Structures are given as structure tokens and as C-alpha cells.
Amino acid sequence: MRDILVMIEDEEIKTLCREHTLLSDQDIEKIIEVSRTMQLHADLSKANVFIDCAHAKENHAVVVAEASPRTAPSIYEKRVVGNMAYQTFEPAVIYCLKTGNTMTSNRAITQEQKKVEQSVVPIRNEKETVIGVLIMEKDISDRENVQQELEALSRTTEKLSGLLLGDEENYPLVPDLMEEALFFLGKEGEITYSNPAAVNLVHELTGEHCEYGARLVGYLPEIESIVNADEELLVKELETKGKIFKAKKIRLPHQQKYNGMFLILRDLTDLREKEKELVIQSVAIQEIHHRVKNNLQTVASLLRLQMRRGIPEESKVHFVESLNRILSIASVYEVILSNSSIDEVDIYDLSKRIGEMLVYTSGHKVNISYEGDSMTVESGQAVSVALIINELVQNCLNYAFEGRNHGKISISFEQNGHEREVVVQDNGIGYKETDKPSLGLEIVRRMAEHDLSGSFTIKGDQEGTRARLSFPGERGET
Structure with a gap:
């Protein structure tokens, strides 16, 4: 061949x-x-x-x-x-x-x-x-393109230098408007230009007047490592005279040679102080959540203790329902404490905790499943959602599987834009509108409409009962 x-x-x-x-x-x-x-x-x-x-x-x-x-x-x-x-x-x-x-x-x-x-x-x-x-x-097309880009960058840098520095006769305008302190240093680190913010900064930190020709490290020794670094572009935080700055260094080439550098100092002291305050507040909020959870669990423990000591049989169901409501609210705080966010709760995870707890304590052989994606809400909404999920699942366990101790419950989550939807479906005997409304469903309806500014519907047929909760992502959203 x-x-x-x-x-x-x-x-x-x-x-x-x-x-x-x-x-x-x-x-x-x-x-x-x-x-x-x-x-x-x-x-x-x-x-x-x-x-x-x-x-x-x-x-x-x-x-x-x-x-x-x-x-x-x-x-x-x-x-x-x-x-x-x-x-x-x-x-x-x-x-x-x-x-x-x-x-x-x-x-x-x-x-x-x-x-x-x-x-x-x-x-x-x-x-x-x-x-x-x-x-x-x-x-060599790629090589040529890179070379052209480098040449264009060099020309742009030179034009930028001219625009910022101007000449002795034309006082520069752009740097005067900058809040950051801008220095232009020569080859030996000497100050050849400083904008008004830079002059004020040197005077504030050292009490001295910023002299042209003087080396900047003489005023601010802490910046020496930045000035002497080999990098063409360097961004670094530094602390000097009790203040925190973000320093940006830009070395300027001119005709293939080093021609000095821009040094820009931005005061971050107030920002860092506010960040510290936020951290302290976050810790405090986490501690509050932790204490609320502990207090709810303490109340739950007291109810359990009372139930063990003996209560009338006709009152037992009300104790259990109250206990489950308290534990559902406590689950909200458990989810908050397990997440990095202090004000957002994944209601998918929350619903799993509540549903599995209720099925386990009920003694019924009920299979409960979850569908859809994770869905987060702010913590205030999460308490209402937790109670609604608790009532709907508890309602299924109490009434849907009459005459049998097994069945299926599914909880699905869907988000369309700002609208959130949670559907609880069972394969039980089916809800009838003629049935006397239970306290649990009355709680659900009130919370859906008043606490979440949403809506609640429930329908039943021969295939079971479908309860639907719809509400906006944040309070006040429409």
C-alpha cells in the first residue's frame, strides 16, 4: 500500500x-x-x-x-x-x-x-x-496575538501613567477624586507623586509632611516587603500604626525597562471592625438558637415525664400532639445550628427530620418519601413550615390509614420563581370535605394564610389525600 x-x-x-x-x-x-x-x-x-x-x-x-x-x-x-x-x-x-x-x-x-x-x-x-x-x-498566529496584546498593554500602561501623573504644569485631576491613597514611586522607591489622600494619610499616621523625593518606607516601614517584592502586580493586607490597609502595587514597564510603580493604600480599618462585630453578633445569635432548642427540649422532657407518671387516657392524644409540635419547632433550631447560615433553613432537610420522627413514634408501618430539590427559607418562616408539616403528617398517621397500620406518605417540594410549594400526599382512605375540621388542619390553615401569607388546600379521593401549601419565599413577597 x-x-x-x-x-x-x-x-x-x-x-x-x-x-x-x-x-x-x-x-x-x-x-x-x-x-x-x-x-x-x-x-x-x-x-x-x-x-x-x-x-x-x-x-x-x-x-x-x-x-x-x-x-x-x-x-x-x-x-x-x-x-x-x-x-x-x-x-x-x-x-x-x-x-x-x-x-x-x-x-x-x-x-x-x-x-x-x-x-x-x-x-x-x-x-x-x-x-x-x-x-x-x-x-505563529497565537504567538503574534500574544505579542500584540503585550504591546497594547504596554501602550495602555504608559497612557494610564500619563493620565494619572500628568506633568508639572498640569495638575492631575483623576487621583484627586480618589478616596484611596495613591503614591507613584521611582526606581529607588522615592516618592515622585502623591495624591491629597496620600498626603493626608502620611500626616495622620506619622505627623510628618509627605516630601517629594523621600523614600516612602521611611514614613511607612511596614510596606518595604511590598515595595521590594518582584511581582509585577501584588495585593496584600498590612497593619501599621493601629490601622489595617489593603495595599496594591503595580510595577510600570516603559520600553522594556522598569519605570517605577503605583502603590495604592485603602483603609480597611472600619470594615474589619464591622466584620468583627458581625462575627460577635453571629455567635450571639447562634447561642440564642442553642438555648431556645434546649428550652424546647426541656419542655418536651417535662411532658414525657408527666405522661409516664400517668394521665387520663382521653388526654393522652393531646399530650402526644403537643409534644410533637414542640419537637418540630426544636427541629428548626437543630437545622439552623447544623448549617453555616444563621438565618436560613433547608425545609427539605427539616421535613425529613419531622416526618421520620413522627413515623417512628407512631408505631405504624408507614413508608414516608421525599421528592424535589432543597428549598431554603428564613428562620421565621421555617417555624411555621415545621408546624404545618408536623400537623399534616400527624393527620395522615391519625386518620388516613383507618383499619390498617401500613401505608405511604410522600412530601414533595417545588419552587417556581419566588413561589414555594409543599405537597403532602397519602394513599389512605381520602379526606372528605364533610368531615369535621380537626384542630391540626385549623392550625395549618391559619399559619399558611397569616404567618406565611400563602394558601392551603386539601382534597381527597379514592386514591388518598393531597394537601398543598403554597407561599412566597419571603414575608411580604407577592
Whole structure:
């Protein structure tokens, strides 16, 4: 198979040379001989390799052979054998054909409009006459783009320097409006410019006047490590004279040389103090949540103790319901304490805690499942949602599975924009509107409408009961 391909390529070279060049048969054989080494050159150099020969009548060349690298992506998407190489785009090729001089690292534009680095070597016959050229091309489009971006960045930096610093006759305007202290330091760290905020800062911290030509580290020794750092761009916090600053250093190149730096100091003292206050408040709120949870669990423990000591049988159900309500509210605070947020509760997780607790304590063989995504609400809403979930699941356990001790309950969560929806579905006997409303459902309806500014519906059929709670994500949302 390989021999057949070589024969086809050889015939293609012969045909192109006879149609477009003045080469003799002996010269064409020399071109074919060189072409058989092209693939090796392409693979070793990771470049596209070509052979061009001078056109018989025109002042350009014709591509008679090519090899794409198997070790790197090819520059060309299509074969270019048989195409013309014009002097406008590839002057090095025509120059080498005419003079026999080697051209290396020359820039050219391919027929597919890509920028390449091109090296051109003459191919000579036995009489040392140039009969063609061997060309090696590497894509430098990315390299050129990077270089252009660097040059543009350098020009922008110089313009920015001029805009900010101006000259001695034109006092700069932009820095005067800055709240941050702006210094421009020379090569030795000397102050060559400082805006009014910088002058005031030095005077406030040291009581001294900011002198031009003085080294800034003489006033603020703590910034020495920043000034002397090798990084072109450096952002770092530092503390000096009882204040906290964010320091930004920008080294400015000028014609490939270091030309000083901008140093910007922003006072973060008040911000850090407020952050400390927020941390203290967060700790205090967490402690309040912890104490509320403990107090609720203490009340629950007292109810359990009273139930163990004995209560009338007809009162037992009311004690259990009250106990479950208290534990459901306590679950809200457990979720809050287990999360990083102090004011948001995942009601998916909350509902799982409540549902599993109720099923476990009921003694029924009920399978409870949860569907949908996590849904967070603020802690005030979470208490109402917890009580509603408690009442709906408790209602299922009390009435849905009459005559049997097994069944299914599913709780699903859905969020459409700002609207939150929770659906509790069972496969029990089905709720009837003629039934006398229970205290639990009355609690649910009141909380849904008054506490959550939402709505509550409940419907039953032969497949069970479906209770739906809908409410906005935050109080007051519509």
C-alpha cells in the first residue's frame, strides 16, 4: 500500500512539473528524491513541509509536494499541492528561487490567511542550479496575538501613567477624586507623586509632611516587603500604626525597562471592625438558637415525664400532639445550628427530620418519601413550615390509614420563581370535605394564610389525600 501511495505522489510531481515548470526529467527526478524525505522532516520539526518550483511563465511558484506532521496539528485544512505561491504572500520563496540564498525565520501569510514562520532552503541539481525550494512552516498566529496584546498593554500602561501623573504644569485631576491613597514611586522607591489622600494619610499616621523625593518606607516601614517584592502586580493586607490597609502595587514597564510603580493604600480599618462585630453578633445569635432548642427540649422532657407518671387516657392524644409540635419547632433550631447560615433553613432537610420522627413514634408501618430539590427559607418562616408539616403528617398517621397500620406518605417540594410549594400526599382512605375540621388542619390553615401569607388546600379521593401549601419565599413577597 505504501509503495502505491509513493508511486501516485511521484506521478503527481512529474505531472505538475511538466505542466507548470521548465525542469528537465533529470531535475524532476531530483525533486522526487527530495520529496521522499519530507515526511521525516515534517514529523521531526512538527511543521508543514513543501516543495515549490518556479513557474515557467509567471513570477511565482507552484507547490508540487507537501507533508503534514503526524506529531502536531497541521496548519492547513486542505491540500495545497498544485496551488500557486505568490510573491506578495511568500516573498522568501521567490527570493530563494531567484538567488539560491537560504531564508530562515521569515514571516509569511498562507493561502488560508494564517501567519507562519517560514524557513526556505534551495534544492540544487548536479550543476548547482536552483531547481526548487524546500519550505518548512510553523503556525505563529497565537504567538503574534500574544505579542500584540503585550504591546497594547504596554501602550495602555504608559497612557494610564500619563493620565494619572500628568506633568508639572498640569495638575492631575483623576487621583484627586480618589478616596484611596495613591503614591507613584521611582526606581529607588522615592516618592515622585502623591495624591491629597496620600498626603493626608502620611500626616495622620506619622505627623510628618509627605516630601517629594523621600523614600516612602521611611514614613511607612511596614510596606518595604511590598515595595521590594518582584511581582509585577501584588495585593496584600498590612497593619501599621493601629490601622489595617489593603495595599496594591503595580510595577510600570516603559520600553522594556522598569519605570517605577503605583502603590495604592485603602483603609480597611472600619470594615474589619464591622466584620468583627458581625462575627460577635453571629455567635450571639447562634447561642440564642442553642438555648431556645434546649428550652424546647426541656419542655418536651417535662411532658414525657408527666405522661409516664400517668394521665387520663382521653388526654393522652393531646399530650402526644403537643409534644410533637414542640419537637418540630426544636427541629428548626437543630437545622439552623447544623448549617453555616444563621438565618436560613433547608425545609427539605427539616421535613425529613419531622416526618421520620413522627413515623417512628407512631408505631405504624408507614413508608414516608421525599421528592424535589432543597428549598431554603428564613428562620421565621421555617417555624411555621415545621408546624404545618408536623400537623399534616400527624393527620395522615391519625386518620388516613383507618383499619390498617401500613401505608405511604410522600412530601414533595417545588419552587417556581419566588413561589414555594409543599405537597403532602397519602394513599389512605381520602379526606372528605364533610368531615369535621380537626384542630391540626385549623392550625395549618391559619399559619399558611397569616404567618406565611400563602394558601392551603386539601382534597381527597379514592386514591388518598393531597394537601398543598403554597407561599412566597419571603414575608411580604407577592
